[in-house]
Amino acid sequence: MVRIHAGQPHFLQDLYLMNDWRIQARASHCQECGRGFTDGQPYHSMLWAKPGHYRRQDVCPQCWTQHYRQQARTRPDLVSYWRGLYEAPPSSSEPMPHDAVEELLRQLCQRQDARYWPAVYILAVMMERRRLLRVKEQFWRQGQRVFVYEHVRTGEAFTVPDPALKLSELGTVQRLVAHLLENGLPAQDGKRDSQTESRPVETTGLQPAETGASAHG
16 A cells, blocks of 8 residues: 655655556566577567556467467456567676666666656656667556556566656656666665665656657557
């Protein structure tokens, strides 16, 4: 349950819907038959609505056809599905490049704090513009638009609700994002999270048309 206090902006006061920005890794095998995916093999991803969260499931084309294609049209708890090509993960000896925006997004998704919901959305849009995330699907849940982003390099899925920011609210959220990127995310006890590096990142120039419904059609 998310507790909302008086005096907060409307996009927090309206946050009575599912509060789940979970990062879900792409499976390395079919989660129906157990066969491993090979590099370049097509797969189908599904997003199931569970109590309080979404659950991702990846299956091979054969299992999709035999078990799930019909369900995609009839199951109300199957909220989103998409098709992708499996990419074998890079060797563990190849370090992933550091990105301050991505690191902050991951920390906020892990924390699941409703106060940072609009910041999560802005960070996802920034990563999309830099071609680090791509929108695979979008759906409406209880009157709220939710974007399903997939990480270009890792195949991880990010479920990011659209806070429907007003023009008067955009600047406040941009300043919050800039502050977090520069100073780090406060730890739960009020101290700075030492994992977030201080690094200047450009956050201005995002207009409502780029962060709201018209950003993706």
